[in-house]
Amino acid sequence: MNWLFLAGFLVLFVGLLLSIALHEIGHLLPAKLFGVRVTQYMVGFGPTLWSRKRGETEYGVKWLPFGGYIRMIGMLPPRPSDDPNKLRSVSTGPWQGLIENARAVASEDIRPGDETRVFYRKPWWQKVIIMFGGPAMNFVLAFALFSVVFMAFGVQVYKPVVSTVSQCVVPATQAEQRECRSGDPATPAARAGLLPGDHIVAVGGKRVDSWEAATALIRAHGAGRTDLGVVRGGKEITVGVDLIAQDRPSPDDPDKIEKNVGFLGVAPTIVIEKQGPGYVVNQMWDFTRRTAVAMVNIPKKMVGVWNAAFSGEKRDPNGPVGIVGAGRIGGEIAASSAPLENKIMVFVNLLAGLNLAVGMFNLIPLLPLDGGHIAGGLWEGIKRGFARISRRPMPGYVDVAKALPLTYAMAALLLVMGGLLVYADLVNPVRLSG
Numbered sequence: 001m002n003w004l005f006l007a008g009f010l011v012l013f014v015g016l017l018l019s020i021a022l023h024e025i026g027h028l029l030p031a032k033l034f035g036v037r038v039t040q041y042m043v044g045f046g047p048t049l050w051s052r053k054r055g056e057t058e059y060g061v062k063w064l065p066f067g068g069y070i071r072m073i074g075m076l077p078p079r080p081s082d083d084p085n086k087l088r089s090v091s092t093g094p095w096q097g098l099i100e101n102a103r104a105v106a107s108e109d110i111r112p113g114d115e116t117r118v119f120y121r122k123p124w125w126q127k128v129i130i131m132f133g134g135p136a137m138n139f140v141l142a143f144a145l146f147s148v149v150f151m152a153f154g155v156q157v158y159k160p161v162v163s164t165v166s167q168c169v170v171p172a173t174q175a176e177q178r179e180c181r182s183g184d185p186a187t188p189a190a191r192a193g194l195l196p197g198d199h200i201v202a203v204g205g206k207r208v209d210s211w212e213a214a215t216a217l218i219r220a221h222g223a224g225r226t227d228l229g230v231v232r233g234g235k236e237i238t239v240g241v242d243l244i245a246q247d248r249p250s251p252d253d254p255d256k257i258e259k260n261v262g263f264l265g266v267a268p269t270i271v272i273e274k275q276g277p278g279y280v281v282n283q284m285w286d287f288t289r290r291t292a293v294a295m296v297n298i299p300k301k302m303v304g305v306w307n308a309a310f311s312g313e314k315r316d317p318n319g320p321v322g323i324v325g326a327g328r329i330g331g332e333i334a335a336s337s338a339p340l341e342n343k344i345m346v347f348v349n350l351l352a353g354l355n356l357a358v359g360m361f362n363l364i365p366l367l368p369l370d371g372g373h374i375a376g377g378l379w380e381g382i383k384r385g386f387a388r389i390s391r392r393p394m395p396g397y398v399d400v401a402k403a404l405p406l407t408y409a410m411a412a413l414l415l416v417m418g419g420l421l422v423y424a425d426l427v428n429p430v431r432l433s434g
Contacts, residue, residue: 008334008347009327015351016323017043017065019141019358024068026137027130027370028057031072034126037117039109040071066323066418072130074118076106076401098408099401120397124384127377131370138359143284145352150275150283153345158211158268160200165189166265169244187265192241194230194266201236202229211268215251218243219261287353291360294318302417309424321430322421326354332432367400367407368414376400 021043031038037056042048044062051060110118119127149155168184202208203217204226218226223245227238246263250256294301301320307313321329333346365375380398387394 002331002335005331005335007331008343009331011334011347012330012351013065013323013327015330015347016326016354019138019351019355020065020068022137022141023134023358023362024070026133026135027070028133030126030130030133031070031119034122034130035117036119036122036130037073037109037114038070039073040069042070043068045069071109072119073109073114074106074120076103077120077397077399078103078107099404102404103401124377124381127380128374131373131377134370135359135362138355138362142287142352142356142359143280145348145355146284146287147277147280149345149349149352150280151277152274153341153348154272154274155279156270157273159271160208160211160214161269162189162194162196162198162200162266163269164196164267165194166267169246169263169265188241188243188263189265192228192239194228194239194241194264195232197232198239199231200228201231202227205229212251218264219248219258221262222260223262284356287356288360291357294357295360295364302420305420305424308428309420312428315424315428315430317430317432319430320421322418322425324422325425325429326350328425328429329432336432366410367403368411372403372407373400376403 024041024043028038028041039057041057041059042051042062043060044065045067046062046064049061049063051058053059115121119130122130166187167190168180169187170180170184200208200214203214204221206217207229208214208217221243223243225240225242227240230237230239241264243262243264245260247257247259248261248263250258298320301316304313304316304319308315329350330347333343333350336343338346362369363371363374365371367373376398380395383395383398386392
Protein backbone atom coordinates (compact mmCIF):
# COMPACT_ATOMS: atom_id res chain seq x y z
CA MET A 1 0.00 0.00 0.00
CA ASN A 2 1.17 3.52 -0.79
CA TRP A 3 2.52 4.99 2.47
CA LEU A 4 1.24 8.44 1.58
CA PHE A 5 -2.23 6.95 1.06
CA LEU A 6 -2.07 5.23 4.46
CA ALA A 7 -0.86 8.42 6.14
CA GLY A 8 -3.67 10.45 4.58
CA PHE A 9 -6.23 7.83 5.60
CA LEU A 10 -5.01 7.91 9.20
CA VAL A 11 -4.83 11.71 9.38
CA LEU A 12 -8.43 12.16 8.28
CA PHE A 13 -9.59 9.17 10.35
CA VAL A 14 -7.97 10.61 13.49
CA GLY A 15 -9.36 14.05 12.63
CA LEU A 16 -12.87 12.61 12.54
CA LEU A 17 -12.33 10.79 15.85
CA LEU A 18 -11.15 14.05 17.43
CA SER A 19 -14.26 15.75 16.04
CA ILE A 20 -16.42 13.05 17.63
CA ALA A 21 -14.56 13.45 20.93
CA LEU A 22 -15.07 17.21 20.88
CA HIS A 23 -18.75 16.75 19.97
CA GLU A 24 -19.21 14.73 23.16
CA ILE A 25 -17.28 17.33 25.16
CA GLY A 26 -19.85 19.80 23.84
CA HIS A 27 -22.44 17.76 25.76
CA LEU A 28 -20.22 16.97 28.74
CA LEU A 29 -19.23 20.49 29.77
CA PRO A 30 -22.73 22.03 30.03
CA ALA A 31 -24.04 18.82 31.66
CA LYS A 32 -21.45 19.14 34.43
CA LEU A 33 -21.98 22.90 34.59
CA PHE A 34 -25.69 22.40 35.28
CA GLY A 35 -25.05 19.67 37.82
CA VAL A 36 -26.14 16.60 35.87
CA ARG A 37 -24.18 13.52 36.99
CA VAL A 38 -22.34 12.02 34.01
CA THR A 39 -21.21 8.45 34.56
CA GLN A 40 -19.48 7.84 31.21
CA TYR A 41 -17.75 9.75 28.43
CA MET A 42 -16.93 7.40 25.55
CA VAL A 43 -15.58 7.73 22.03
CA GLY A 44 -16.78 4.77 19.97
CA PHE A 45 -19.15 1.90 20.67
CA GLY A 46 -18.90 -1.75 21.64
CA PRO A 47 -16.32 -3.29 24.00
CA THR A 48 -14.10 -0.86 25.89
CA LEU A 49 -10.54 -0.54 24.54
CA TRP A 50 -9.29 1.78 27.28
CA SER A 51 -10.84 3.76 30.12
CA ARG A 52 -9.94 5.68 33.27
CA LYS A 53 -12.23 7.00 35.98
CA ARG A 54 -11.81 10.59 37.06
CA GLY A 55 -14.13 11.69 39.83
CA GLU A 56 -17.61 10.37 39.09
CA THR A 57 -17.06 9.95 35.34
CA GLU A 58 -15.42 7.12 33.41
CA TYR A 59 -13.55 8.39 30.34
CA GLY A 60 -12.67 5.90 27.62
CA VAL A 61 -12.36 4.70 24.05
CA LYS A 62 -14.27 1.77 22.58
CA TRP A 63 -13.37 -0.58 19.75
CA LEU A 64 -15.87 0.57 17.11
CA PRO A 65 -14.98 4.16 16.09
CA PHE A 66 -18.36 5.07 14.59
CA GLY A 67 -19.57 7.67 17.08
CA GLY A 68 -19.54 8.40 20.79
CA TYR A 69 -21.73 9.22 23.76
CA ILE A 70 -21.95 10.52 27.29
CA ARG A 71 -24.17 8.75 29.81
CA MET A 72 -26.20 11.08 31.99
CA ILE A 73 -28.36 9.78 34.83
CA GLY A 74 -32.12 10.19 34.61
CA MET A 75 -32.47 10.73 30.86
CA LEU A 76 -36.04 9.34 31.10
CA PRO A 77 -38.63 10.53 33.64
CA PRO A 78 -40.20 7.95 36.01
CA ARG A 79 -43.63 6.36 35.76
CA PRO A 80 -46.50 8.28 37.33
CA SER A 81 -46.78 5.65 40.07
CA ASP A 82 -43.14 6.27 40.97
CA ASP A 83 -43.32 10.07 40.89
CA PRO A 84 -46.90 11.33 40.55
CA ASN A 85 -45.83 14.97 40.46
CA LYS A 86 -43.96 14.58 37.19
CA LEU A 87 -46.30 12.92 34.68
CA ARG A 88 -50.02 12.92 34.06
CA SER A 89 -50.29 9.76 31.96
CA VAL A 90 -48.41 6.59 31.19
CA SER A 91 -47.68 4.96 27.86
CA THR A 92 -49.93 2.09 26.88
CA GLY A 93 -49.91 -0.52 24.17
CA PRO A 94 -47.64 -3.32 22.97
CA TRP A 95 -44.51 -1.25 23.56
CA GLN A 96 -45.30 -0.71 27.24
CA GLY A 97 -42.86 -3.35 28.48
CA LEU A 98 -40.02 -1.97 26.38
CA ILE A 99 -40.69 1.56 27.60
CA GLU A 100 -40.82 0.61 31.27
CA ASN A 101 -37.67 -1.50 30.90
CA ALA A 102 -35.91 1.54 29.43
CA ARG A 103 -37.09 3.64 32.40
CA ALA A 104 -35.64 1.03 34.77
CA VAL A 105 -32.28 1.05 32.97
CA ALA A 106 -32.22 4.86 33.00
CA SER A 107 -32.77 4.88 36.78
CA GLU A 108 -30.11 2.26 37.60
CA ASP A 109 -27.36 4.81 38.19
CA ILE A 110 -29.49 7.11 40.34
CA ARG A 111 -28.27 7.08 43.94
CA PRO A 112 -29.65 8.69 47.08
CA GLY A 113 -28.88 12.40 46.85
CA ASP A 114 -29.10 12.48 43.05
CA GLU A 115 -32.68 13.77 43.04
CA THR A 116 -31.59 17.18 41.74
CA ARG A 117 -28.87 15.81 39.47
CA VAL A 118 -31.01 13.80 37.06
CA PHE A 119 -31.34 15.10 33.51
CA TYR A 120 -35.13 15.03 33.28
CA ARG A 121 -35.57 17.36 36.27
CA LYS A 122 -33.42 20.13 34.83
CA PRO A 123 -35.11 23.25 33.41
CA TRP A 124 -36.05 22.89 29.77
CA TRP A 125 -33.53 25.48 28.65
CA GLN A 126 -30.69 23.62 30.36
CA LYS A 127 -31.73 20.42 28.59
CA VAL A 128 -31.66 22.25 25.25
CA ILE A 129 -28.22 23.72 25.95
CA ILE A 130 -26.80 20.34 26.98
CA MET A 131 -28.11 18.56 23.91
CA PHE A 132 -27.28 21.42 21.52
CA GLY A 133 -23.73 21.54 22.90
CA GLY A 134 -22.57 18.65 20.70
CA PRO A 135 -23.74 20.04 17.35
CA ALA A 136 -22.63 23.51 18.45
CA MET A 137 -19.11 22.15 18.96
CA ASN A 138 -19.16 20.77 15.41
CA PHE A 139 -20.29 24.16 14.08
CA VAL A 140 -17.50 25.92 16.01
CA LEU A 141 -14.96 23.43 14.64
CA ALA A 142 -16.29 23.89 11.10
CA PHE A 143 -16.08 27.67 11.40
CA ALA A 144 -12.54 27.50 12.82
CA LEU A 145 -11.35 25.12 10.12
CA PHE A 146 -13.00 27.09 7.31
CA SER A 147 -11.36 30.21 8.76
CA VAL A 148 -7.97 28.53 8.46
CA VAL A 149 -8.66 27.70 4.82
CA PHE A 150 -10.11 31.04 3.76
CA MET A 151 -8.08 33.43 5.94
CA ALA A 152 -4.71 31.67 6.19
CA PHE A 153 -4.46 29.88 2.83
CA GLY A 154 -6.89 31.94 0.75
CA VAL A 155 -9.29 30.96 -2.02
CA GLN A 156 -9.35 31.13 -5.78
CA VAL A 157 -10.76 34.45 -6.94
CA TYR A 158 -11.75 35.21 -10.54
CA LYS A 159 -10.55 38.66 -11.54
CA PRO A 160 -12.18 40.57 -14.44
CA VAL A 161 -8.82 40.51 -16.23
CA VAL A 162 -8.65 38.55 -19.47
CA SER A 163 -6.27 35.58 -19.23
CA THR A 164 -7.10 33.95 -22.57
CA VAL A 165 -9.26 34.81 -25.58
CA SER A 166 -11.13 31.94 -27.24
CA GLN A 167 -10.61 32.13 -30.99
CA CYS A 168 -13.71 30.27 -32.11
CA VAL A 169 -17.20 29.43 -30.89
CA VAL A 170 -17.49 25.81 -29.75
CA PRO A 171 -20.76 24.37 -28.38
CA ALA A 172 -20.74 24.11 -24.59
CA THR A 173 -21.15 20.32 -24.77
CA GLN A 174 -17.92 20.06 -26.79
CA ALA A 175 -15.89 22.89 -25.29
CA GLU A 176 -13.51 20.58 -23.42
CA GLN A 177 -13.34 17.92 -26.16
CA ARG A 178 -11.98 19.66 -29.24
CA GLU A 179 -10.08 22.64 -30.58
CA CYS A 180 -11.13 25.07 -33.28
CA ARG A 181 -11.94 23.61 -36.69
CA SER A 182 -12.17 25.15 -40.10
CA GLY A 183 -15.53 26.84 -40.42
CA ASP A 184 -16.02 27.50 -36.71
CA PRO A 185 -17.09 31.15 -36.25
CA ALA A 186 -14.81 33.52 -34.39
CA THR A 187 -15.85 34.52 -30.88
CA PRO A 188 -17.11 38.06 -30.21
CA ALA A 189 -13.97 38.69 -28.12
CA ALA A 190 -11.65 37.63 -30.96
CA ARG A 191 -13.53 39.72 -33.51
CA ALA A 192 -13.43 42.76 -31.21
CA GLY A 193 -9.69 42.44 -30.69
CA LEU A 194 -9.69 41.82 -26.93
CA LEU A 195 -6.26 40.85 -25.59
CA PRO A 196 -4.92 38.92 -22.58
CA GLY A 197 -4.32 41.41 -19.79
CA ASP A 198 -7.33 43.60 -20.65
CA HIS A 199 -9.07 44.62 -17.42
CA ILE A 200 -12.86 44.78 -17.86
CA VAL A 201 -14.24 47.67 -15.80
CA ALA A 202 -17.63 48.27 -17.45
CA VAL A 203 -20.26 46.36 -19.43
CA GLY A 204 -22.92 48.27 -21.33
CA GLY A 205 -22.03 51.45 -19.46
CA LYS A 206 -22.36 49.82 -16.03
CA ARG A 207 -19.24 49.73 -13.85
CA VAL A 208 -18.11 46.32 -12.60
CA ASP A 209 -15.45 45.38 -10.06
CA SER A 210 -15.64 41.57 -10.22
CA TRP A 211 -15.70 38.81 -12.78
CA GLU A 212 -19.05 37.62 -11.46
CA ALA A 213 -20.61 41.05 -12.01
CA ALA A 214 -19.20 41.30 -15.53
CA THR A 215 -20.36 37.79 -16.41
CA ALA A 216 -23.87 38.44 -15.07
CA LEU A 217 -24.26 41.54 -17.26
CA ILE A 218 -22.89 39.81 -20.36
CA ARG A 219 -25.18 36.81 -19.90
CA ALA A 220 -28.21 38.96 -19.19
CA HIS A 221 -27.57 41.08 -22.31
CA GLY A 222 -27.98 38.14 -24.70
CA ALA A 223 -27.15 38.56 -28.38
CA GLY A 224 -26.43 42.04 -29.71
CA ARG A 225 -24.10 45.01 -29.66
CA THR A 226 -22.69 46.35 -26.39
CA ASP A 227 -19.66 48.30 -25.20
CA LEU A 228 -16.98 47.09 -22.83
CA GLY A 229 -14.94 49.47 -20.72
CA VAL A 230 -11.41 48.00 -20.72
CA VAL A 231 -8.17 49.19 -19.09
CA ARG A 232 -5.27 48.38 -21.43
CA GLY A 233 -1.73 49.60 -20.84
CA GLY A 234 -2.93 51.83 -17.99
CA LYS A 235 -5.54 53.62 -20.12
CA GLU A 236 -9.28 52.99 -20.19
CA ILE A 237 -10.72 52.45 -23.64
CA THR A 238 -14.13 51.43 -24.98
CA VAL A 239 -14.38 48.28 -27.09
CA GLY A 240 -17.54 47.52 -29.04
CA VAL A 241 -18.47 43.82 -29.14
CA ASP A 242 -21.25 41.91 -30.89
CA LEU A 243 -22.30 39.29 -28.34
CA ILE A 244 -23.88 36.06 -29.51
CA ALA A 245 -26.43 33.89 -27.68
CA GLN A 246 -25.35 30.44 -26.51
CA ASP A 247 -26.53 27.69 -24.19
CA ARG A 248 -23.99 27.75 -21.35
CA PRO A 249 -23.62 25.99 -17.96
CA SER A 250 -24.99 27.98 -15.03
CA PRO A 251 -22.29 29.60 -12.86
CA ASP A 252 -24.14 28.36 -9.75
CA ASP A 253 -24.87 24.84 -10.99
CA PRO A 254 -22.61 23.45 -13.76
CA ASP A 255 -25.10 20.63 -14.38
CA LYS A 256 -27.78 23.16 -15.33
CA ILE A 257 -27.71 24.68 -18.83
CA GLU A 258 -28.97 28.25 -19.26
CA LYS A 259 -30.52 28.93 -22.65
CA ASN A 260 -29.52 31.76 -25.01
CA VAL A 261 -27.29 33.73 -22.65
CA GLY A 262 -24.86 36.34 -23.86
CA PHE A 263 -21.44 34.93 -24.81
CA LEU A 264 -18.16 36.85 -25.15
CA GLY A 265 -15.42 34.23 -25.29
CA VAL A 266 -12.81 35.17 -22.67
CA ALA A 267 -11.50 33.48 -19.53
CA PRO A 268 -10.73 35.36 -16.29
CA THR A 269 -7.45 35.54 -14.43
CA ILE A 270 -7.43 33.32 -11.34
CA VAL A 271 -5.53 34.45 -8.24
CA ILE A 272 -5.34 33.21 -4.63
CA GLU A 273 -6.53 35.80 -2.11
CA LYS A 274 -6.83 35.58 1.66
CA GLN A 275 -10.29 36.48 2.90
CA GLY A 276 -11.70 38.14 6.01
CA PRO A 277 -14.15 36.97 8.70
CA GLY A 278 -17.13 38.26 6.73
CA TYR A 279 -16.30 35.93 3.85
CA VAL A 280 -16.10 32.98 6.29
CA VAL A 281 -19.54 33.84 7.70
CA ASN A 282 -21.07 34.09 4.22
CA GLN A 283 -19.52 30.79 3.15
CA MET A 284 -20.66 29.08 6.35
CA TRP A 285 -24.21 30.22 5.66
CA ASP A 286 -24.02 28.98 2.06
CA PHE A 287 -22.52 25.63 3.12
CA THR A 288 -25.17 25.27 5.84
CA ARG A 289 -27.95 25.88 3.33
CA ARG A 290 -26.49 23.34 0.92
CA THR A 291 -25.98 20.80 3.70
CA ALA A 292 -29.61 21.19 4.79
CA VAL A 293 -30.74 20.47 1.22
CA ALA A 294 -28.43 17.44 1.15
CA MET A 295 -30.00 16.15 4.38
CA VAL A 296 -33.43 16.24 2.80
CA ASN A 297 -32.09 14.19 -0.11
CA ILE A 298 -30.41 11.53 2.07
CA PRO A 299 -33.06 8.83 1.39
CA LYS A 300 -32.65 9.27 -2.38
CA LYS A 301 -28.87 9.38 -2.05
CA MET A 302 -28.84 6.16 -0.01
CA VAL A 303 -30.64 4.41 -2.88
CA GLY A 304 -27.69 5.42 -5.05
CA VAL A 305 -25.26 4.06 -2.44
CA TRP A 306 -27.18 0.74 -2.43
CA ASN A 307 -27.02 0.51 -6.22
CA ALA A 308 -23.31 1.31 -6.18
CA ALA A 309 -22.66 -1.32 -3.52
CA PHE A 310 -24.63 -4.16 -5.08
CA SER A 311 -25.10 -3.27 -8.75
CA GLY A 312 -21.72 -1.78 -9.55
CA GLU A 313 -23.03 1.67 -10.44
CA LYS A 314 -20.57 4.53 -10.13
CA ARG A 315 -20.65 6.24 -6.73
CA ASP A 316 -22.03 9.76 -6.66
CA PRO A 317 -19.05 11.98 -5.68
CA ASN A 318 -21.52 14.31 -3.93
CA GLY A 319 -23.30 11.48 -2.11
CA PRO A 320 -22.88 10.40 1.53
CA VAL A 321 -19.75 8.58 2.70
CA GLY A 322 -18.95 6.86 5.98
CA ILE A 323 -15.87 7.21 8.16
CA VAL A 324 -14.09 4.59 6.03
CA GLY A 325 -14.91 6.43 2.83
CA ALA A 326 -13.78 9.74 4.29
CA GLY A 327 -10.51 8.10 5.28
CA ARG A 328 -10.01 6.76 1.76
CA ILE A 329 -10.57 10.25 0.35
CA GLY A 330 -7.92 11.49 2.77
CA GLY A 331 -5.59 8.81 1.44
CA GLU A 332 -6.19 9.86 -2.17
CA ILE A 333 -5.49 13.48 -1.30
CA ALA A 334 -2.21 12.59 0.44
CA ALA A 335 -1.11 10.31 -2.43
CA SER A 336 -1.89 12.89 -5.13
CA SER A 337 0.79 14.94 -6.89
CA ALA A 338 -0.60 18.26 -5.63
CA PRO A 339 1.71 20.60 -3.70
CA LEU A 340 1.86 20.03 0.06
CA GLU A 341 0.12 23.34 0.81
CA ASN A 342 -2.79 22.39 -1.43
CA LYS A 343 -3.07 19.00 0.26
CA ILE A 344 -3.21 20.59 3.69
CA MET A 345 -5.83 23.07 2.51
CA VAL A 346 -8.01 20.28 1.05
CA PHE A 347 -7.64 18.20 4.23
CA VAL A 348 -8.72 21.08 6.45
CA ASN A 349 -11.56 22.03 4.12
CA LEU A 350 -12.83 18.43 3.98
CA LEU A 351 -12.71 18.05 7.76
CA ALA A 352 -14.57 21.35 8.14
CA GLY A 353 -17.30 20.17 5.77
CA LEU A 354 -17.63 16.85 7.61
CA ASN A 355 -18.02 18.65 10.94
CA LEU A 356 -20.72 20.86 9.47
CA ALA A 357 -22.54 17.79 8.12
CA VAL A 358 -22.30 15.95 11.46
CA GLY A 359 -23.64 18.98 13.32
CA MET A 360 -26.55 19.42 10.91
CA PHE A 361 -27.40 15.71 10.91
CA ASN A 362 -27.56 15.62 14.70
CA LEU A 363 -30.10 18.45 14.68
CA ILE A 364 -32.70 16.31 12.88
CA PRO A 365 -35.57 16.34 15.44
CA LEU A 366 -35.75 12.57 15.89
CA LEU A 367 -34.47 10.42 18.74
CA PRO A 368 -31.83 9.11 19.35
CA LEU A 369 -30.26 12.12 17.63
CA ASP A 370 -29.55 15.25 19.66
CA GLY A 371 -32.30 17.05 17.77
CA GLY A 372 -34.91 14.70 19.25
CA HIS A 373 -33.94 15.68 22.79
CA ILE A 374 -33.76 19.35 21.79
CA ALA A 375 -37.27 19.12 20.36
CA GLY A 376 -38.48 17.54 23.62
CA GLY A 377 -36.90 20.33 25.67
CA LEU A 378 -38.37 23.05 23.47
CA TRP A 379 -41.83 21.46 23.63
CA GLU A 380 -41.59 21.34 27.41
CA GLY A 381 -40.63 25.02 27.45
CA ILE A 382 -43.59 25.93 25.22
CA LYS A 383 -46.04 23.98 27.39
CA ARG A 384 -44.75 25.53 30.60
CA GLY A 385 -44.65 28.99 29.11
CA PHE A 386 -48.28 28.67 27.97
CA ALA A 387 -49.29 27.37 31.41
CA ARG A 388 -47.57 30.32 33.09
CA ILE A 389 -49.23 32.87 30.81
CA SER A 390 -52.68 31.27 31.11
CA ARG A 391 -52.25 30.70 34.88
CA ARG A 392 -52.86 26.99 34.53
CA PRO A 393 -51.22 24.21 36.59
CA MET A 394 -47.63 23.61 35.56
CA PRO A 395 -47.45 20.53 33.29
CA GLY A 396 -45.11 17.62 34.00
CA TYR A 397 -41.89 16.85 32.20
CA VAL A 398 -42.12 15.85 28.57
CA ASP A 399 -42.05 12.06 28.53
CA VAL A 400 -39.54 11.25 25.80
CA ALA A 401 -39.91 7.58 26.74
CA LYS A 402 -43.15 7.55 24.75
CA ALA A 403 -41.05 8.08 21.62
CA LEU A 404 -38.91 4.99 22.29
CA PRO A 405 -40.59 2.85 19.58
CA LEU A 406 -39.67 5.50 17.02
CA THR A 407 -36.25 5.83 18.65
CA TYR A 408 -35.48 2.14 18.23
CA ALA A 409 -36.70 2.21 14.65
CA MET A 410 -34.52 5.25 13.95
CA ALA A 411 -31.52 3.62 15.66
CA ALA A 412 -31.98 0.49 13.54
CA LEU A 413 -32.20 2.63 10.40
CA LEU A 414 -29.01 4.51 11.34
CA LEU A 415 -27.26 1.18 11.97
CA VAL A 416 -28.31 -0.13 8.56
CA MET A 417 -27.25 3.10 6.86
CA GLY A 418 -23.89 3.04 8.63
CA GLY A 419 -23.29 -0.59 7.67
CA LEU A 420 -24.26 0.09 4.05
CA LEU A 421 -21.90 3.05 3.85
CA VAL A 422 -19.01 1.03 5.29
CA TYR A 423 -19.64 -1.79 2.79
CA ALA A 424 -20.00 0.59 -0.16
CA ASP A 425 -16.88 2.49 0.90
CA LEU A 426 -14.95 -0.79 0.82
CA VAL A 427 -16.25 -2.35 -2.42
CA ASN A 428 -17.06 0.75 -4.48
CA PRO A 429 -15.59 3.87 -2.84
CA VAL A 430 -15.95 7.47 -3.89
CA ARG A 431 -12.82 8.38 -5.84
CA LEU A 432 -11.45 11.84 -6.47
CA SER A 433 -10.02 10.84 -9.84
CA GLY A 434 -11.23 8.55 -12.54
